[in-house]
Amino acid sequence: MKNYLFNYYEGAFPADAELDYYDAGKEFTINSLRISLTGECNEDCLYCHNEGISKSSKHSLEIENIISTIYSLKEFGLKKVKLTGGEPFLYKKIKQLIYAIKQIGDIDIFITTNGTLINKRIDEISPSLVKKISISLDTLDEEKYRLLTGKNYYSKVIKGLETLREKNFNIEIDSVLLKSINTNKKDLLKIVDFCSSNNFNLQFIELSEAGDLNVYKKYYAEPVSVLKKIGLDFNIDKYNDRKIIRYKGINITLCRSIKDVCLSSNGRCSGLRMLPDGQLTDFNY
Numbered sequence: 552m553k554n555y556l557f558n559y560y561e562g563a564f565p566a567d568a569e570l571d572y573y574d575a576g577k578e579f580t581i582n583s584l585r586i587s588l589t590g591e592c593n594e595d596c597l598y599c600h601n602e603g604i605s606k607s608s609k610h611s612l613e614i615e616n617i618i619s620t621i622y623s624l625k626e627f628g629l630k631k632v633k634l635t636g637g638e639p640f641l642y643k644k645i646k647q648l649i650y651a652i653k654q655i656g657d658i659d660i661f662i663t664t665n666g667t668l669i670n671k672r673i674d675e676i677s678p679s680l681v682k683k684i685s686i687s688l689d690t691l692d693e694e695k696y697r698l699l700t701g702k703n704y705y706s707k708v709i710k711g712l713e714t715l716r717e718k719n720f721n722i723e724i725d726s727v728l729l730k731s732i733n734t735n736k737k738d739l740l741k742i743v744d745f746c747s748s749n750n751f752n753l754q755f756i757e758l759s760e761a762g763d764l765n766v767y768k769k770y771y772a773e774p775v776s777v778l779k780k781i782g783l784d785f786n787i788d789k790y791n792d793r794k795i796i797r798y799k800g801i802n803i804t805l806c807r808s809i810k811d812v813c814l815s816s817n818g819r820c821s822g823l824r825m826l827p828d829g830q831l832t833d834f835n836y
């Protein structure tokens with residue numbers, strides 16, 4: 552692992568530094584690990600880049616590999632693990648995995664999901680084990696939802712959210728900003744009010760150009776000007792990171808493209824990704 556990280560950060564140290572891998576290792580900080588449990592997903596979103604993983608990939612991570620990686624990364628300060636996909640609830644052993652991670656100690660678990668399988672698998676997760684669950688929901692219009700995701704699962708997601716709320720999970724809604732779909736004032740206020748009345752935090756996400764370029768060109772909406780329409784002035788500078796403001800009783804975050812996030816950390820992102828084939832990599836895809 553140290554060897555891997557040394558290569559990963561090669562160039563981050565002065566050329567004449569006399570560092571062996573152990574000393575070099577002490578310089579690294581890896582706070583977070585984003586684990587793509589599977590490349591598979593049960594939806595087919597218009598803008599999906601699936602983080603560079605092929606949806607037809609049959610790879611799926613083994614719990615033992617995940618746990619040994621987490622143990623190794625704890626040496627470098629790992630505090631946070633995010634379970635994602637594809638769709639993480641298509642990973643059959645998610646319950647065993649969550650328990651195994653919690654047994655390591657001092658690791659917060661986050662899940663990012665499309666929310667369609669929550670009610671099916673709710674008995675396998677609990678708010679005492681999962682620090683936050685982020686649900687992708689770009690629109691509160693059922694027909695637009697179907698067009699965006701290619702599936703009729705809107706009501707499953709809404710029911711899943713109700714269940715999570717009843718069970719007191721810490722919930723965040725992830726909403727990608729898409730021109731001519733959800734960026735008019737009415738739709739923006741609708742999702743803000745929905746989140747506010749349910750006490751869900753909300754994250755607006757800038758459309759990434761990592762997916763289909765034609766989709767990007769057609770639907771890209773510049774987030775700062777869009778959000779000013781409803782009085783959210785994030786006032787972002789060139790090297791912005793995520794910005795959080797308090798609005799209508801909830802936290803609203805703006806998450807810009809990964810390139811900006813990397814710039815804000817001087818090119819030394821403190822997170823790693825683990826792909827379904829077990830490979831460790833950075834956030835560029």
Ligand code: SF4
Nearest residue numbers: 592594595596599665
């Ligand atoms: S839910 Fe996520 S992984 Fe699945 S198709 Fe949509 S964007 Fe892609």
